[in-house]
Amino acid sequence: MNFASSAPPSPKSHPNLGLKDRNTFGFDATAQWAFEIDTAEQIPGIMQQIAEQKLPWRVLGGGSNVILPKVLPGATLLMNISGIKVDDAGEFTRITVGGGVNWHEFVAWTLENNFPGLENLALIPGTVGAAPIQNIGAYGLEVGEFIESVQAYDTKDQAFVTLNKDACCFAYRDSYFKQNPQRFIVTKVVFKTPKHWQARIHYADLAKQFESNPKPSAEEIFLAVCKIRTHKLPDPKVIGNAGSFFQNPIIPNEQYETLLHKYPGLISYPDRSGKRKLAAGWLIDQCGFKGQRMGHVGVYENQALVLVNHGEGTAQDILGLAKCIQEAVRKEFGVSLEIEPNIL
Structure with missing residues (x-):
């Protein structure tokens, strides 16, 4: 070649x-x-x-x-596509962002420029272009809620296209882009942030942070999210990781009731599909994996949902550990865990 x-x-x-x-x-x-x-x-x-x-x-x-x-x-x-452009959109502010912009830096920029709304998604690693593919989410909010459209190169039709929010088919950690791998190269994402902002602190960890302050500012939420994530998730610059390694499994209510009867401490959340979303980290913890090490890789001591590379690990090592976890959770709870990161 x-x-x-x-x-x-x-x-x-x-x-x-x-x-x-x-x-x-x-x-x-x-x-x-x-x-x-x-x-x-x-x-x-x-x-x-x-x-x-x-x-x-x-x-x-x-x-x-x-x-x-x-x-x-x-x-x-x-x-590496950069750049941020702001336009007025009536009740909203339209913000067009290059796909190569660092996600956390963009969230911080929105607050510095008085465009609140994305603060719950602070400190998520990665780029703006990757955000809609996975429909990143945290602390009761998903990025798809704030996306107006996504600009991308369609490798199938060999043309630039713009997909509106509906065409993106956003769902829990899912999108039209994820469903069609290798087809789209995201170049820009167009966000719409509300001018009449309201705090989103119903998620348990955030609600606890603001028990004595029911009306926090967007900046206060941003700082609280950073504090929570820093405590729970390791800094990739210190120890290699990809954040949450498994998706929270969604199960039928009947299965949930059976598990709850057997495991009264089961952590779950209602899902908009009418089913229940289980806390994958809790399931993994109950199987005894938190803080455990397997060769050069392991499970983070503060959050069982995070797999880490202790320095010399490989993709084969991390996937081997993931398989052990999946098998243990399936055996104990009858629940399948889906890997969140993309395996290249």
């Missing part, structure tokens, strides 16, 4: 690029070819070359929700 000679002068290309600092697990992975995508206009040309050479490919943002193998063959597109 002679990609260097055929690649256009832009985007910048890097052969055999180490990605240890581009994935929060800190896995020692290498991209056969990496391309820095700084503008949407660079995408059609590079995708044409990828198609012509029949190369495998993937997009990598902050690497906060991925499990990388030792070698990523073909092309890895590094999403």
Whole structure:
């Protein structure tokens, strides 16, 4: 393969690029070819070359929700598109954000500029472009609630498209983008934040924080979320992790009632589907995995939902641990746990 000679002068290309600092697990992975995508206009040309050479490919943002193998063959597109644009939209403020913008930095920016609404989603690692794919959520809020549309390159139709909120098919940790992997490359996300803001503190951890302050400001919620997450979740710069490793399973009410009878301490939440959402971390903890180590990987001591890399772990190691956890939870509770990060 002679990609260097055929690649256009832009985007910048890097052969055999180490990605240890581009994935929060800190896995020692290498991209056969990496391309820095700084503008949407660079995408059609590079995708044409990828198609012509029949190369495998993937997009990598902050690497906060991925499990990388030792070698990523073909092309890895590094999403670096930046920029924030603000427009008035009547009762709302419209904010258009580049897919490569750091998510937490964007949330902080909205508060600094008096555009509250996203504060519950503070300190979630990753980029803005990855947010709608997973429909990231935390503390009683999902990002899809604030998205007006998503701009992306459709690799199937080889054209730029704009998908409105309905077309995005947002659901719990799910979206049209996730349902159609390898089809869309998100370039920009358009948010709508309300001018008449209301605090969202009904989630248990936040409600406890504001027992004596029922009307906190958006900034106070932001700081509280950062405090809670910092206590529960390890800093990827200190110990490799991808945040919550498993999705909270959603089960029928009948199964929930049976489990509750057997396990009175079962932690769950009502789901909008009319079913019950179980706390995956509680299930894992009950199986004795919290704080346990398996070789170079393990389960975080403060939150059983988080798997960690103690320094020399690999994707194979973390997936082996995940399989052990899944089997134990299935055996004990009859519940299946779904891995949240994308396995590349």
